[in-house]
Amino acid sequence: SQTIHQWPATLVQPVGSPLSLECTVEGTSNPNLYWYRQAAGRGLQLLFYSVGIGQISSEVPQNLSASRPQDRQFILSSKKLLLSDSGFYLCAWMGGTEAFFGQGTRLTVV
Amino acid sequence: GIQVEQSPPDLILQEGANSTLRCNFSDSVNNLQWFHQNPWGQLINLFYIPSGTKQNGRLSATTVATERYSLLYISSSQTTDSGVYFCAQNTGNQFYFGTGTSLTVIP
Numbered sequence: 001s002q003t004i005h006q007w008p009a010t011l012v013q014p015v016g017s018p019l020s021l022e023c024t025v026e027g028t029s030n031p032n033l034y035w036y037r038q039a040a041g042r043g044l045q046l047l048f049y050s051v052g053i054g055q056i057s058s059e060v061p062q063n064l065s066a067s068r069p070q071d072r073q074f075i076l077s078s079k080k081l082l083l084s085d086s087g088f089y090l091c092a093w094m095g096g097t098e099a100f101f102g103q104g105t106r107l108t109v110v
Numbered sequence: 111g112i113q114v115e116q117s118p119p120d121l122i123l124q125e126g127a128n129s130t131l132r133c134n135f136s137d138s139v140n141n142l143q144w145f146h147q148n149p150w151g152q153l154i155n156l157f158y159i160p161s162g163t164k165q166n167g168r169l170s171a172t173t174v175a176t177e178r179y180s181l182l183y184i185s186s187s188q189t190t191d192s193g194v195y196f197c198a199q200n201t202g203n204q205f206y207f208g209t210g211t212s213l214t215v216i217p
Binding site for chain 2: 032034038042043044046049051057059088090092094096097098099100101103104106
């Protein structure tokens, strides 16, 4: 079965510092991978998705970037964090009728 | 893009009560799914239900595609049902999520 590993679980970073969140997938090949952000409360905002190695689609212009260096690896990055980047970040694998989410990273920018 | 609206936004239930959550779509219903996010943030897929009715234990879901809505029924609610329930529609490579219904079940 498919498994998504996402780390770290929590992160506190100062404004202006860089960010790297990693997501890896097991149990499937050539998955469609997604990064979502959830602000306090609800609402899942799609940030990036990738249908293959090196292929990134950005949904929201912002301070973040994504990369897919390997088939089962999806990375979310920032060169300089802003206070507004705080939130709960979720990596997901979605295909057809199935969707699997990582456990999320709670990022607090201070 | 596709608009997904959920109601009610918040719901508080006494343990054992039943509830109905609603999801409305602005476009034709395709690949509709219901998710539950527990209080620790973990999202779990509950149902894939583009049309018709499905049941899984105390939960069931119905989608009326022609009228662009879906309902999630929770019967005999338990405290472990607490969390946020999302519906989402998949069109192509994207899932469009609703704003969720936050459910709190009190003992």
